[in-house]
Amino acid sequence: MPDADSDATRRSGPTIYDVAAACGVAPSTVSRTFSRPGRVNAETAERIRQVAAEMGYRANPLARALPTGRTSLLAVIVADVTNPFFFDILRGAETAADEAGYTLLVADVQESVDAERRALDRAIPMVEGVVLATSRMSDSSIRVAAKQRPTVVLNRSMTDVSSVAPDNARGMRRAVEHLAALGHTSLTYLAGPEASWADGVRWQALREAAYELDLKARRLGPFPPTQAGGIAAAQAFARSPGTCAIAYNDLIAIGAMRGMTRLGARIPQDVSIVGFDNIFGADFCTPALTTVAAPLRQLGALAVETLIRELRSGARRSGSPARVRSALLPTRLLERDSTALAPRRRRAWAASPGGK
Amino acid sequence: MPDADSDATRRSGPTIYDVAAACGVAPSTVSRTFSRPGRVNAETAERIRQVAAEMGYRANPLARALPTGRTSLLAVIVADVTNPFFFDILRGAETAADEAGYTLLVADVQESVDAERRALDRAIPMVEGVVLATSRMSDSSIRVAAKQRPTVVLNRSMTDVSSVAPDNARGMRRAVEHLAALGHTSLTYLAGPEASWADGVRWQALREAAYELDLKARRLGPFPPTQAGGIAAAQAFARSPGTCAIAYNDLIAIGAMRGMTRLGARIPQDVSIVGFDNIFGADFCTPALTTVAAPLRQLGALAVETLIRELRSGARRSGSPARVRSALLPTRLLERDSTALAPRRRRAWAASPGGK
DNA sequence: ATGAAAGCGCTAACAG
DNA sequence: CTGTTAGCGCTTTCAT
Secondary structure (H helix, E strand, C coil): CCCCCCCCCCCCCCCHHHHHHHCCCHHHHHHHHHHHHCCCHHHHHHHHHHHHHHHCCCCCHHHHHHCCCCCCCCEEECCCCCCCCHHHHHHHHHHHHCCCCCCEEEEECCCCHHHHHHHHHHHHCCCCCCEEEECCCCHHHHHHHHCCEEEEEEECCCCEEEEEEHHHHHHHHHHHHHHCCCCCEEEEECCCCCCHHHHHHHHHHHHHHHCCCCCCCEECCCCCHHHHHHHHHHHHHHHHHEEEEEEEECHHHHHHHHHHCCCCCCCCCCEEEEEHEEEECCCCCCCCCCEEEEHHHHHHHHHHHHHHHHCCCCCCCCCCCCCCCEEEEEEECCCCCCCCCCCCCCCCCCCCCCCC | CCCCCCCCCCCCCCCHHHHHHCCCCCCHHHHHHHCCCCCCCCHHHHHHHHHHHHHHHCCHHHHHHHHHCCCCCEEEEEEECCCCCHHHHHHHHHHHHHCCCCCCEEEEECCCHHHHHHHHHHHHHCCCCCECCCEEEECHHHHHHHHCEEEECCCCCCCCCCEEEEEHHHHHHHHHHHHHHCCCCEEEEEEECCHHHHHHHHHHHHHHHHHHCEEEEEEEEECCCCCCHHHHHHHHHHHHCCCCEEEECCCHHHHHHHHHHHHCCCCCCCEEEEEEEECCCCCCCCCEEEEEEEHHHHHHHHHHHHHHHHHHHHCCCCCCCCCCCCEEEECCEECCCCCCCCCCCCCCCCCCCCCC
16 A cells, blocks of 8 residues: 555645655755756656656646746637638647647637726736737737736737738739729728728839829728628729729628629629638629638737747846837739629619719 | 835735734735625625725735635537537636636637647646537546546537537437428538548438438538638538538538639539538528528537536535536528428439549 | 655635 | 635746
């Protein structure tokens, strides 16, 4: 009967004290064995590992975290988990985190700045770093967070906080060129949330490209970045139809296609639509959506890799902002079936083209 | 100059000791003020709150968690974050967790049992409870986990662990009836992963319903629960075509529709397809998918609510399994455009109907 | 290379 | 109602 301890005593596994006792060494030696290999005699270490394994010892991450702050947790604040845009971003983030031994704490803030701030407040004390995926907060709020924990923003760009984003400008430019090549002479931008950094960049890039290519550009919106938003956009568009539209994102584009179809338009014969992001579903909606594809998975992975690099470079202390790293990942235009030659003459399709 | 402390001293905010000192009370009183309101004189409490607020005191969740185990963290292990099935489940889970003051730690295990076990091992010591969403692990592995932390399985059902799942059997029955009513006389089931509990239930329910309604039933697969899996399913189906198929899930159904279309079939004229889950995209694929809708958001919400209830009922101690709660949420058949009357005579559509 | 001891910040008996 | 006193399990100087 080697085990005199009642098994009802310990609520959760053996501790370094138990292992130490069993090995006849000091607890600190056991601690070192696991957290600072090399700082302990090879043989002793081996023996300790052995015994620890037999006893089923597992370090308590909470206990480790208390004195060191190393929780191995990363927060990922997502604007809307329900938005397919984030699926692959999360997957990429997960994979990268897992490889580095980190676990993700993900918070869905449902496009609400308030919820975002609350989630952040709650998560920050528990995590080592934060990735803000499509934050709706102000730059200054983000800076406040970044002051407390290493932070990287995703799908946004800032001068003083590390960031990872798709190259929206180039993508937009390609989209405009594509439409121009098809003979369209004026463009409509179906805008997303005003608080969205990407929206600003996309619209501005559209205007510039349109200007250079001598196309007319207008902006409708803002619309919520959802299918419902797209349907609303379709209605707005129908009030003064054009021959093509570029949507803030695929969700709006898909909703817009549905909405316009319902209003009698044929896509792409009457109106060409291009989306942004190439989310799940962009390939099997009807017609298949021409869209500016962002490297979603890479975006997520790079964001946490960047974060982890900052962590490792010891950007733990307050104030030391660490080196700011900014990445712009390449996008590409996926030409599918929602864009076509501009119609020679417009066909009236909206029920009441002049508005109510 | 009330603040004599150098502001470079504290790495992270004031502690209960600081607040206590500032108030002239004992640290434990400050502690009580926040963790056990009511156990402290109203006035004292008020004063303490006041001062704490002024000092910007924030309880350190790690420190609280160490002695109590109350981390306010819940693990959600999902088979595949990239699968739209989980979008609304996560949303529901998030919302419910947030309302109860919990934060989710989500791990994507990419349909891998190994990854699932690793994620669980890593998460368990940090969380108060676990929800296993579509676990691929064996019942016994799940029991092992459930012994360590209150656990609820989602989209699966067990006798000794709380569970939340859609009523697959009824849903399947409705689907079969629907097809029978359209004149189909034999059914093909496009199977999902063998390790999937839902797959077993669905196939069995299909067989029973088919038997009762005097239809023939066969099973093809297993296929990965993805669009690619559906395309593979289409090919298998084409080797010996039928007039209709029920897929394990919407992803397979959508993939199958695309695959069959590519092989020359018209959906639904030549073959009717029904899916399962009503995921994002099921309504805008072509044709819109007839599917058995599961209350995704509720599923997620109920899972964490159940978990939290167990937590509150003090199922913290090892061994005490707490009351097992099992819920079967109602599903409903969404009749859309992928199902139609059985063809009077079959049209040959597969390029090589006899196989290779 | 290893041991002793002092915390990390908070909670929880147990007294008063 | 409030203060005292131990820890929770691990890390980390500082000695030895």
